Amino acid sequence: MAVPFDGNPVIGVRSLTRDYLDVTCLLTIYEADDTNGVTNDTRRREGSTAATDRGQSASAENDPASENDSAERKRRSVLKRTAAGAVTGVGLLSGCLGLNPSETSGDQPADETDTEGADDSGPKVGVYLGDEGALEPWESWFGRSVDYYSFNVPTSGWDKYLVENMPFERPIRSIASEREIAVTMKLFPPSETTLNAVAAGEHADRHRAFARSLIDHGMADATLRIGHEMNGRWAFDNAVNRSNEFVRAWRAVVRAMDAADEAAFDYVWAPHIGRGHMDPTDAYPGDEWVDQIGLTIYDKSQQYYPAECGDACVREHREENWNRLVNQDFGLSYWAEFARDHEKSLAFPEYGVVAQNWNGAGGGDNPLFFERFADWIASNDDLVAWHNVWCFVAGPHFVGPSQLYVSDQWEIHSEASETFKNLFGSE
Numbered sequence: 001m002a003v004p005f006d007g008n009p010v011i012g013v014r015s016l017t018r019d020y021l022d023v024t025c026l027l028t029i030y031e032a033d034d035t036n037g038v039t040n041d042t043r044r045r046e047g048s049t050a051a052t053d054r055g056q057s058a059s060a061e062n063d064p065a066s067e068n069d070s071a072e073r074k075r076r077s078v079l080k081r082t083a084a085g086a087v088t089g090v091g092l093l094s095g096c097l098g099l100n101p102s103e104t105s106g107d108q109p110a111d112e113t114d115t116e117g118a119d120d121s122g123p124k125v126g127v128y129l130g131d132e133g134a135l136e137p138w139e140s141w142f143g144r145s146v147d148y149y150s151f152n153v154p155t156s157g158w159d160k161y162l163v164e165n166m167p168f169e170r171p172i173r174s175i176a177s178e179r180e181i182a183v184t185m186k187l188f189p190p191s192e193t194t195l196n197a198v199a200a201g202e203h204a205d206r207h208r209a210f211a212r213s214l215i216d217h218g219m220a221d222a223t224l225r226i227g228h229e230m231n232g233r234w235a236f237d238n239a240v241n242r243s244n245e246f247v248r249a250w251r252a253v254v255r256a257m258d259a260a261d262e263a264a265f266d267y268v269w270a271p272h273i274g275r276g277h278m279d280p281t282d283a284y285p286g287d288e289w290v291d292q293i294g295l296t297i298y299d300k301s302q303q304y305y306p307a308e309c310g311d312a313c314v315r316e317h318r319e320e321n322w323n324r325l326v327n328q329d330f331g332l333s334y335w336a337e338f339a340r341d342h343e344k345s346l347a348f349p350e351y352g353v354v355a356q357n358w359n360g361a362g363g364g365d366n367p368l369f370f371e372r373f374a375d376w377i378a379s380n381d382d383l384v385a386w387h388n389v390w391c392f393v394a395g396p397h398f399v400g401p402s403q404l405y406v407s408d409q410w411e412i413h414s415e416a417s418e419t420f421k422n423l424f425g426s427e
Contacts, residue, residue, distance in 0.1 A: 124386035124387075125389075126349075126387070127146050127148070128151070128392065129393055130392040130393055132149075132168050132169045134169075135149065138404060141421070142424075143421065144425055145178065146179060148180045149176075149181055149182070152184045154166060157191060160189070161209070162210065162213045163217045164213065173217050176222075177218060180222075182224075182268075183219075183222050183224050184228060185224060186226075186236070187226060187237040187249050188237060190237075195237055198253065199248035199252060204259075207256035208260050210257065211256070211259075211265070215260060224257075224265050224268065225270050226267060227253075227269075228270040228272075228350070229270070230246055230280065230283050231272055231277060231280035232276040237249070239278065250269075266292060268291065268347055269293060270293070270349055272297075273296060273328075273330065273331060276330075280330060291344070292346070292385060293335060293346050293347070294347045294349045295332075295347075296349070297332070298353070299321065299362065300354045303321065304321065304364075318363050322369065347385050348387035350388060352391060352397040353365070353369050355410040355411045357411060367418070371419060373387075393406050394406045395410065396409075397413075399416055399417040400417055401417075
């Protein structure tokens with residue numbers, strides 16, 4: 001049931017379940033950079049025979065390219081163009097399909113013909129709050145409606161992989177009718193099954209049902225971040241030491257979800273910035289299976305910062321950390337080149353500042369992070385499609401009006417909040 005905002009800062013918190021916290025891998029004990037002493041995963045994917053044109057891993061066993069792939073890409077492209085802004089035109093959609101997915105047995109990869117960068121108005125802006133009841137007052141503070149609204153699929157069981165069973169404080173259909181939707185979805189609930197089972201296609205019915213649920217609630221063209229941060233051991237569906245299984249599982253999920261009538265989803269492959277615990281590109285599913293490259297990036301580092309650090313010292317550490325995020329192995333510079341090489345747009349489905357008292361690893365109330373981020377995406381405006389600030393109303397990353405913040409555990413980011421609003425909101 002929708003809960004109107006009445007100025008009460010604890011709005012909706014009772015339904016912010018552990019499921020949400022499980023999915024927000026922002027509360028990890030690992031720092032996903034090249035300082036963890038991790039080893040590369042250099043194994044070849046099962047069934048590989050040759051690399052594709054731009055050097056990504058070859059197709060995994062039982063996933064051959066076929067005429068059905070090409071037909072399905074065309075089908076999805078037609079659907080996306082038709083569905084944009086008119087998802088309710090079901091009759092038109094079904095009438096223009098030249099191919100019924102239930103009648104084909106081939107793979108159904110992600111479309112690669114409709115993934116352009118940002119338009120002339122610049123990258124779109126989204127927000128994750130973990131509380132749909134907080135969206136309207138947050139947007140009022142921001143000065144405009146966001147382009148994307150983001151939510152997580154709870155991970156407690158397959159029953160939560162249905163929109164009707166998710167703990168929304170406000171009907172998601174009404175939000176989706178006015179904004180684009182970005183969904184973060186783990187490949188499976190950990191208490192129910194395994195990565196190998198998903199890779200074998202054992203839960204195609206579950207993923208198809210989830211797709212159907214999204215479509216029935218007005219989200220046929222949602223953007224899906226699935227199996228995110230696969231390069232870190234903190235993610236239970238990670239690809240560390242099992243990149244082949246991850247790739248096959250990713251493809252199985254995409255194939256199943258695209259089999260739902262009227263499906264026009266975009267799929268975001270989204271590692272954590274930095275090496276993490278493996279070479280993340282070993283887990284790249286292939287260009288035909290990915291629509292956008294996404295990144296998780298936070299203003300955090302094991303170098304933040306000594307207790308005796310004064311203002312000048314703090315600024316120096318913040319500048320050094322930003323430069324590290326750009327230039328490290330698998331940093332921003334690397335991923336910009338990767339996205340261009342693979343002709344994909346780049347997105348930031350999860351990013352933001354981090355409370356300084358979060359394990360001593362956060363940059364705190366750091367407006368410089370947003371300033372440098374805005375500069376970087378402006379210099380790559382041909383590439384960056386959208387960015388989604390992560391500001392869970394009870395977490396260490398919140399930016400926004402103080403009356404919406406419901407935690408006394410983490411520091412409030414008042415300066416960073418104002419900087420974010422001035423950079424990306426409206427006056």
